[in-house]
Amino acid sequence: MRIAIVTESFPPDVNGVAHSVVRVAEHLVARGHEPLVIAPQPSSGARSVTGAFPYEIIRVPSVATPGYGTFRLGLPSRRLAAALRAHRTDLVHLASPFVLGARGMTVAASLGLPTVAVYQTDVPAYARLYYHSGLGEQAAWRWLRRIHNAADRTLAPSTAAATALHSHGIERVWLWRRGVDAARFDPGRRSEALRRALLGADRTVLVGYVGRLAVEKRVDLLAPVSRIPGVRVVVVGDGPARPALERAMPGAAFLGERRGDQLARLFASLDVFAHTGPFETFGQTVQEALASGVPVVAPAQGGPLDLVDDGRTGILVPPCDALALRDAVAGLAAEPERRQAMGLAARVAVAARSWSAVGDELIRHYTDVLPLSGAAAVPAVSA
Structure with a gap:
């Protein structure tokens, strides 16, 4: 099949949308298909990725997102129609469509x-x-309804997301979760040398966050955690909220962006992974922490509800509740044997969720909506 992936984000962007598009296109090539990626032009100072991928990438004009200059919004362009014709596209995959x-x-x-x-x-x-009102939210749902109800099929990453889509009038919703690289994110990458360097002389427990440092991620909720005796908070990622977070958590280690094996070592070297964002439709970093054998404390909302088995692989807490987050982390910090048991269960829970398996599942969704396709899959919730 010739699959055109129109995406709102692509490397050098570092986020869930960009990462999943890379893995999908990679899997399509591995299975003998021909992907084309159409994505926003990155900022002029961004790290070049030209030639890094074994498929064609077409960039369209973009503008900086207000308040978040490192994220570019792709503008509607005449290049799309020409690109699809030249590619002889069979099906269009819309990754997190909005603009x-x-x-x-x-x-x-x-x-x-x-x-x-x-x-x-x-x-x-x-x-x-x-926008501090429901008007922007209502307008966004109207726009999303228009886009998704025109699609042959919408894929939601979690049961919470599928339910939200249906409750706002979006039809033909099916469940398609994300994969995890369990070979890279592995407990065996735990590094005692790295732990010593991050912990220093007076701390024994590493608590980590990985992700964008933006207001909506609520990383500020980690401030009380950073004051737990014996705990060192490690923040991996970058974004516009970083200066304020550094002021709020002077004792935390801010490492900036990390990738590849270096990121995998950091994950595996943690004792607890603390996820703070209340708006996650999935939560890829949660899944990577679990694969690394690290128990997770996360909000009982959105994607983490599917990923964290409360009391077994981690702890779910009320969203945006800094004290509940602190208490859950403090409890795990004081119980190393419980952390170890949760970490073992976490690894087992996600080890089989390979990108290859979910990539094949996606291909079945493609063939189901192509003309003269085979049998349909099972929808996420009743449509």
Whole structure:
């Protein structure tokens, strides 16, 4: 199949959308298909990724997102139609469609191409957060309804996301979770030398966060955790909220962005992974921590509800409750045997969720919506 992936984000961006698009395209090539990626032009100072991928990437004009200059919004472009024709596309995959993806949907419809839309970013929640009213949230849901109800199939990453989509009038919703690289994210990468360097002389427990440092991620909730005796908080990632977070947590270690094996060593060297964001449709870093054999403390909302087995692989706490987060981490910090048991269970729970398996599942979704396709899969919730 010739699959055109129209995405709102792609490397050098570091986020869940960009990462999953890379893994999907990689799997399509491995299975003998021909992907094309259409993505926003990165900022002029961004790290070049030209030639890093074994498939064609077409960039369209973009503008900086207000308040978040490192994230670019792809603009509607005439290049889309020309690219799809030249590629001889069979199906269009819309990755977290909102701006560029909306144009991709329009072009696909005009060319009579089937579409699969992947819901991945809780834009309505962000609109509510930034505009401090329900008006932005309602407008975002109206726009998402228009995009997703034009698609042949919408794929949701978690049961919470699928339920939210249905409750806002979005039809034909199916469940498609994300994979994890269990070979890279492995407990065997735990490094005592790295732990000693991060802990220093007077601390014994490493508590980590990995992700974007933006207001909606609520990393500020880790401030009480950073004051637990014997605990060192390690923050991996970057973003506009970093200066404020450094002031709020002077004792924490801010490491910036980390990738590849270096990131895997950091994950495996933690004692507890603390996830703070209340708006996660999935929570890929939660899954990577579990694969690394690290118990997770996360909000009982969104994607983590599917990922964390409360009391067995981690602890779920009320969202945006800094004291509940602190108490859960403090409890695990004081019980090394419980942490070890949870870490072992965590690894077992996700070790089989390979990107290869979920990639094949995605290909079945593609074939189900192509003309003359085979038997349909099972929807996430009743449509």
